[in-house]
Structures are given as C-alpha cells and as structure tokens.
Amino acid sequence: MSATFVCPAPIATRERIVLGHGSGGRLSAELLRDVFLPLFSNPMLDRMDDQAIFEIGRERVAFTTDSFVVKPLIFPGGDIGSLAVHGTINDLAMGGARPLFLSAAFILEEGFSTDMLRRIASSMAKAAADAGVAIVTGDTKVVERGKGDGLFINTTGIGIVPEGVQLSASYARPGDRVILSGAIGDHGIAILAQRDGLEFETEIESDSAPLHELVAGMLAVSSEIRCLRDPTRGGLSSALNEIAATSQVSMHIEESKILVRDDVKGACELLGLDPLYVANEGKLVAIVAPAIADRVVDAMRRNLRGRDAAIIGTVGDQHAGLVTMKTAFGSTRIVDLLAGDQLPRIC
Amino acid sequence: MSATFVCPAPIATRERIVLGHGSGGRLSAELLRDVFLPLFSNPMLDRMDDQAIFEIGRERVAFTTDSFVVKPLIFPGGDIGSLAVHGTINDLAMGGARPLFLSAAFILEEGFSTDMLRRIASSMAKAAADAGVAIVTGDTKVVERGKGDGLFINTTGIGIVPEGVQLSASYARPGDRVILSGAIGDHGIAILAQRDGLEFETEIESDSAPLHELVAGMLAVSSEIRCLRDPTRGGLSSALNEIAATSQVSMHIEESKILVRDDVKGACELLGLDPLYVANEGKLVAIVAPAIADRVVDAMRRNLRGRDAAIIGTVGDQHAGLVTMKTAFGSTRIVDLLAGDQLPRIC
Numbered sequence: 001m002s003a004t005f006v007c008p009a010p011i012a013t014r015e016r017i018v019l020g021h022g023s024g025g026r027l028s029a030e031l032l033r034d035v036f037l038p039l040f041s042n043p044m045l046d047r048m049d050d051q052a053i054f055e056i057g058r059e060r061v062a063f064t065t066d067s068f069v070v071k072p073l074i075f076p077g078g079d080i081g082s083l084a085v086h087g088t089i090n091d092l093a094m095g096g097a098r099p100l101f102l103s104a105a106f107i108l109e110e111g112f113s114t115d116m117l118r119r120i121a122s123s124m125a126k127a128a129a130d131a132g133v134a135i136v137t138g139d140t141k142v143v144e145r146g147k148g149d150g151l152f153i154n155t156t157g158i159g160i161v162p163e164g165v166q167l168s169a170s171y172a173r174p175g176d177r178v179i180l181s182g183a184i185g186d187h188g189i190a191i192l193a194q195r196d197g198l199e200f201e202t203e204i205e206s207d208s209a210p211l212h213e214l215v216a217g218m219l220a221v222s223s224e225i226r227c228l229r230d231p232t233r234g235g236l237s238s239a240l241n242e243i244a245a246t247s248q249v250s251m252h253i254e255e256s257k258i259l260v261r262d263d264v265k266g267a268c269e270l271l272g273l274d275p276l277y278v279a280n281e282g283k284l285v286a287i288v289a290p291a292i293a294d295r296v297v298d299a300m301r302r303n304l305r306g307r308d309a310a311i312i313g314t315v316g317d318q319h320a321g322l323v324t325m326k327t328a329f330g331s332t333r334i335v336d337l338l339a340g341d342q343l344p345r346i347c
Numbered sequence: 348m349s350a351t352f353v354c355p356a357p358i359a360t361r362e363r364i365v366l367g368h369g370s371g372g373r374l375s376a377e378l379l380r381d382v383f384l385p386l387f388s389n390p391m392l393d394r395m396d397d398q399a400i401f402e403i404g405r406e407r408v409a410f411t412t413d414s415f416v417v418k419p420l421i422f423p424g425g426d427i428g429s430l431a432v433h434g435t436i437n438d439l440a441m442g443g444a445r446p447l448f449l450s451a452a453f454i455l456e457e458g459f460s461t462d463m464l465r466r467i468a469s470s471m472a473k474a475a476a477d478a479g480v481a482i483v484t485g486d487t488k489v490v491e492r493g494k495g496d497g498l499f500i501n502t503t504g505i506g507i508v509p510e511g512v513q514l515s516a517s518y519a520r521p522g523d524r525v526i527l528s529g530a531i532g533d534h535g536i537a538i539l540a541q542r543d544g545l546e547f548e549t550e551i552e553s554d555s556a557p558l559h560e561l562v563a564g565m566l567a568v569s570s571e572i573r574c575l576r577d578p579t580r581g582g583l584s585s586a587l588n589e590i591a592a593t594s595q596v597s598m599h600i601e602e603s604k605i606l607v608r609d610d611v612k613g614a615c616e617l618l619g620l621d622p623l624y625v626a627n628e629g630k631l632v633a634i635v636a637p638a639i640a641d642r643v644v645d646a647m648r649r650n651l652r653g654r655d656a657a658i659i660g661t662v663g664d665q666h667a668g669l670v671t672m673k674t675a676f677g678s679t680r681i682v683d684l685l686a687g688d689q690l691p692r693i694c
Binding site for chain 1: 361362363364365366367368369375378379382383386387389391392398399401403404405406408410411412413414415416447448450451452453454455456457458459460461462464465468469471472475481482483484485486487488489490491493494495496499501503505507691692
C-alpha cells in the first residue's frame with residue numbers, strides 16, 4: 001500500500017484553490033485527478049461514480065457523501081436542509097440504491113440564529129420522513145464568527161442496491177439512448193434569482209426533490225439501464241461529459257428535445273447563462289439500451305418527477321469523451337465542460 | 348410520522364449559537380435535546396451513542412459522522428487529515444465495530460494552498476492505509492474567501508459489529524469497573540500550545556491514534572464489556588457524565604489512578620485548565636463487569652495504545668447521573684459537565 005500515499009508532484013492544478021474548484025466542471029475534475037485520486041486510489045473510488053458500492057454479507061451497499069454550502073440558506077422551493085436530504089438520496093438513487101439511512105453533520109458559525117437552525121432541521125426531518133429515510137447519527141461543530149458562513153451541512157447516506165442492478169458511468173455503449181427526466185435549470189436560476197434579488201413574472205422554484213422512487217420505477221422496466229446521473233453542479237453538460245469520458249464514447253443530443261421552462265430560458269438569456277450548465281436538484285439523465293428506451297420513458301412519465309421525460313440523444317463511437325448537440329438552428333456545437341463556475345455555491 | 352417534524356417550542360437554548368454549543372459539554376447537550384432530537388427522533392439516534400447500529404442482511408453495521416474544524420490545521424502529532432481519519436475510526440470502534448470504509452468531504456476556502464491540501468490529503472491516505480480502512484467516496488466544495496477557515500473535513504464511517512458484541516452508554520451497572528486506557532489531556536494541550544505559540548520543555552504531542560485494534564483485543568477477552576467511549580471534546584468528564592446519565596447510575600473515580608503526563612499537568616496548571624475536561628484523540632474509557640476488569644486491563648496493556656491502562660473507578664447506584672472523584676488530597680468533588688468550552692475547535 002505504501003505507494004498510495006506518496007505525495008504526487010503538483011501538475012497543472014493551480015497553487016491556490018479558486019471557486020471553480022468546487023464547480024463540478026473542469027477545475028473540479030483536475031483537483032480530483034491531481035490531488036485526491038492519486039492519494040486515495042482504490043477500485044471503488046476509481047469508478048468515479050457518485051457513490052461507492054461494496055458488499056456487506058450478501059447485500060450490495062451504496063455509500064455517498066455531500067457537503068452543502070448553498071447560499072442563500074432558504075430559497076424558493078427549498079432550503080439547505082431539504083437540499084441536503086434530497087441531494088444525498090439522489091446520489092444513492094443514481095447507483096440504483098434504495099436509500100435507507102443518513103448522517104447529518106452541522107458546521108455552525110457563532111452567532112447563527114437558533115430559530116433558523118430549528119427551521120432548517122425541521123425541513124430536513126420532513127424531507128427525510130417524506131422520502132422514507134431515517135437520520136440516524138449526527139455531529140455539530142461551531143466556528144468563530146467570520147470563520148464560516150452561517151451553516152454548512154454534510155449528509156452521508158447508505159442504501160441497498162437491489163439484486164441484478166448494475167449501473168455505472170462506464171457502461172454507456174454506442175447505440176444507447178440518452179433520456180432526460182424533465183426541464184433543466186430550475187434550481188440554479190431559483191438560487192441566483194433569490195441571491196441577487198431578481199424578480200421575474202413568475203417565481204422560479206428549485207426542482208429539489210428525491211428521485212429514488214422514479215428510479216425504482218425505471219429499474220422495474222429492465223435491468224438494461226446502463227447509467228444514471230443527476231445533473232447537479234455543472235448541469236446537464238457535466239453529467240454527459242463525465243459519462244462520455246468514463247465510458248470512452250461520444251454522445252449526441254438535440255437541443256429541441258431538451259425542455260427548459262420559458263421563465264428559466266428568459267432568465268438565462270437575461271443573465272448570459274447557458275441552461276446546459278445550470279444546476280438541477282430533481283432531474284436525472286439515464287443511458288439505456290435502445291430496445292427499452294421507449295418503455296423506460298413511459299415508466300418515468302407515470303411518476304410526477306419524470307412526467308416530462310424524453311429521449312434527448314444517442315451514444316456514439318466517434319470521439320471518445322466528445323459530447324455534441326444539434327442546436328435549434330440546425331448547426332452542431334460541442335458541449336464542453338466549463339473550466340470554472342457559472343454559479344458558485346449552488347448546493 | 349407527522350409529529351416528528353413539528354417545530355418544538357424554543358426552550359432553554361439560547362437564541363444565537365455560541366462557541367460552547369460545539370464543546371461537547373452542557374450547551375452541546377442542550378442543543379441536541381432542544382433542537383435535533385425532537386425533530387429527528389428515532390430509536391437509533393435516541394440511543395445517544397457515538398454511532399448508529401443497524402442491520403443489513405445478517406450483519407450489524409455501525410455508522411458515524413464527524414466534521415473536523417480543528418485549528419491550527421497542523422499540530423504536533425498530527426493534522427486535520429489524520430485526526431479526521433482517527434476520529435471516525437474511533438467512533439466506530441467505540442461501538443465495537445471493525446472499521447471498513449470512510450467517506451471524505453472537504454469544504455475549502457477560496458485561496459487555500461493546493462500544496463497544503465495535498466499534504467493533508469496525503470496524511471489522511473496514510474492514516475487510512477495504516478488502519479486498514481479505505482476512503483471510498485468523497486466531495487469537495489469551495490466557499491468564498493472569508494466565508495470559511497482554510498479547510499473543514501467531514502469523515503463518515505462504516506464498520507461491522509462482530510457477533511455477540513453489544514455495547515451502549517445505557518449498559519453501565521452498579522459494581523462495574525471504569526477503565527481508562529492511558530494518560531489524558533495530550534491532544535488538547537498540544538493544540539493549545541501550538542495555537543498560542545507556547546513553549547514547554549518537551550514538545551507535547553497529540554495522542555491522535557486509531558483505537559480499533561485495542562478494542563478488538565479487549566472484546567476478545569469477554570463480551571461483558573458494557574460500554575466504550577473516547578473522551579474527545581469535553582474530555583474524560585463529559586464521557587463519564589454521558590454514560591452515567593444514559594445508564595442512570597453514579598460513578599466514582601480516583602484522581603490518583605488517572606494518569607496525566609507531567610508536562611501536560613504543568614501546562615494545565617499554567618493555563619488554569621482541568622485535565623478532566625481537556626480533549627483526547629487516542630484514549631478510551633471502558634465500563635466492564637467487575638469479574639473481567641483485571642483481564643481486560645491486561646489485554647489492553649499488551650497494545651501500544653493501552654499500555655498505561657488502569658482501573659480508575661467504579662459504577663454505583665447513589666445518584667443517577669452523578670460523577671464524583673476522590674481527589675489527591677483525599678476529599679471528594681463532583682465532576683460535572685462544563686457549560687461551555689474550555690478550548691474551542693479542538694477537533
């Protein structure tokens with residue numbers, strides 16, 4: 001094991017951490033590649049999925065962690081508490097797992113309102129109860145005023161992967177279909193509008209929601225679902241690029257098939273944002289075998305969280321890792337990873 | 348379930364979070380009692396142990412989380428990375444579990460040194476490899492300059508509890524013996540000395556170390572070990588008070604049996620600190636049936652981490668929750684929970 005903890009030489013990674021290192025885009029990938037993976041390397045981590053999966057007895061257990069630093073703490077459609085529950089449930093669900101247990105760890109800044117903490121903890125408790133998961137262990141730390149930002153929450157989750165389910169970002173094959181569960185960009189724009197005090201004709205709400213029941217319905221159709229991802233930080237583009245790179249395939253999607261609410265589209269135009277890069281917290285992308293794609297979409301549409309599900313593209317074998325899109329104007333563009341952050345602290 | 352997420356009325360808890368809420372003492376207990384427990388209540392959480400234990404298939408799985416906000420990040424005997432690995436391993440070990448897997452989640456402040464991050468991640472990787480656990484999943488978030496404090500780390504751990512092992516803070520019975528694994532106060536004084544630039548004749552090092560092998564050796568002696576706790580935040584006094592309160596027993600310890608290194612004792616006198624309240628990161632307290640106490644101590648002494656193990660007191664039935672100590676002068680004093688914090692950000 002000794003080779004696993006030798007300090008690797010610094011490569012391309014910048015000398016100082018910048019906000020973009022937390023973006024889910026190219027800088028995040030570099031930090032992972034240059035700092036964490038060489039040190040922590042093991043087969044589970046190296047899979048580069050959103051959750052580790054290992055066996056305990058005869059069961060396959062999914063295990064995933066996320067810290068939440070979203071700002072503001074409360075936003076239309078949710079708050080840091082419900083988001084912390086949904087986010088970790090969804091990372092388990094993307095491994096095909098039925099979520100069971102969560103831990104909750106709080107880093108509080110001195111001076112934070114106890115009532116606000118109670119409100120956010122209530123929201124966590126409700127989100128967990130609604131989703132049928134239990135928060136079974138926790139931790140609280142307090143840092144001095146000016147050394148935190150009100151409240152950060154870590155949730156770590158455990159779930160069970162049903163027999164026969166095998167999902168991984170490395171399983172996409174040429175010919176597979178790309179399915180998107182609904183409209184993109186709601187969460188990111190809801191946060192941004194709240195943060196900057198922007199007013200639109202209609203209030204844009206975060207789509208923050210638990211997706212494990214949607215996933216269970218999809219897995220009931222067929223075990224030939226290859227891969228699931230929730231397009232959170234870095235948006236749809238990051239999710240597709242990660243899958244394409246990990247599976248060494250290309251992907252081609254069609255802009256006309258990708259649903260964006262009119263108000264979200266308007267806000268993106270106003271703000272100069274591309275909805276492909278804006279975070280979602282209640283959507284998923286599925287890569288599925290072509291023969292079952294229509295049936296999977298039908299199953300998704302029977303669930304509230306997937307009622308706008310659609311096939312948005314196909315997996316190809318042109319350039320490994322390349323994602324392209326046929327635009328609404330008929331041209332083709334490359335959908336790349338962003339280097340940095342469109343919107344910091346979105347989750 | 349609906350009653351579980353109704354906001355409880357604010358009781359005694361202060362309106363604003365203070366540093367003492369993170370102390371592991373009385374204010375931490377109040378926050379738990381007034382905010383978190385009424386909202387998240389479930390049988391696993393309500394046990395009030397340092398880890399949740401649940402069944403997956405035929406296995407009993409231990410699950411625990413801790414965020415680390417220690418300052419400074421690097422100190423004699425360790426750093427935030429090794430501490431984050433040892434701390435979570437030890438919370439699993441205190442449930443009798445063999446630790447297997449850890450998650451690692453980083454909250455970085457913009458501008459943090461990438462080399463420092465690499466150094467700390469290397470230290471985590473080494474600590475994990477040395478202890479035989481794997482870091483299998485992770486997360487990185489970045490907050491703006493001035494909204495964090497360099498680096499916070501959350502580790503969450505999973506372990507397996509061997510058959511027949513049943514430990515809980517609620518199992519102490521009158522007549523049981525109280526065993527302490529070694530000298531107290533090293534970690535807290537090492538941190539404080541480093542933070543305040545104090546110089547002592549000898550450098551005081553943190554005792555940060557993984558204790559799962561020590562525990563395995565103890566459990567091999569007998570299954571009549573009732574309870575294990577690592578006296579971290581709040582020190583030995585908090586650990587004993589928690590057990591006494593949870594088991595509804597009294598405890599009586601003898602100061603002359605409690606080992607404190609001379610330099611730690613000197614530093615405590617100089618700084619006006621009571622070693623009973625100073626944090627440790629490589630020590631444990633065990634409550635064991637009287638018939639096996641000597642054999643457990645012998646087993647502990649065969650392990651480097653327990654070579655100074657000793658029986659320091661007994662469990663009684665006088666006043667439920669009361670911990671008393673026969674002092675070196677022969678008098679008896681009450682060993683109470685501290686209200687606030689002797690030393691903030693010790694872990």
